[in-house]
Amino acid sequence: MLAALTAAGAPSTPAEVRERISADLAYTTVMTTLVRLHEKGLLARERDGRAHRYWVADAAEVAAARMRQALEASDRRDAVLARFVGDLPPEDVPVLERLLRDAERRG
Structure with missing residues (x-):
């Protein structure tokens, strides 16, 4: 399915x-698989009427989805964030600081 979405070159419905x-799959099987890939952060989607259009998430979308999942799965969000920040290479620290300031300004 990922190959079919990549080859499409545009967001696609189930x-x-x-x-x-080429597989003879039921619509519900395709839809369920797309939903699960979206939940894992591998696909992005947008609503189109009653359906969704899916596309392969880029690396930034996948990383952000995994970070959100890690934060939501933990009862110690501070520990998750501390570990993430602690593992950053020094050159990424100013970038993160700028992004946090920008986010704070936006509210």
Whole structure:
């Protein structure tokens, strides 16, 4: 399915993905698989009427989704963030500081 989405070159509905893959899968199977890949952060999506259009997430989207999952899964968000910040290379610290200031200004 990831190959079909990549080859499409544009966000696709489950029905469009189903048409592109050679396997004889039910629509609900394709839809469930796309939803699960989205939940894992591998796909991004947007609503299109009653359906969603999916596309392969870029590296930044995947990393952000995994960070959100780690934060949501922990009862010690401070520990997760401290570990992340502690593992940053020194050249990334000013970038993170700037992004935090920008986020604080936006509210």
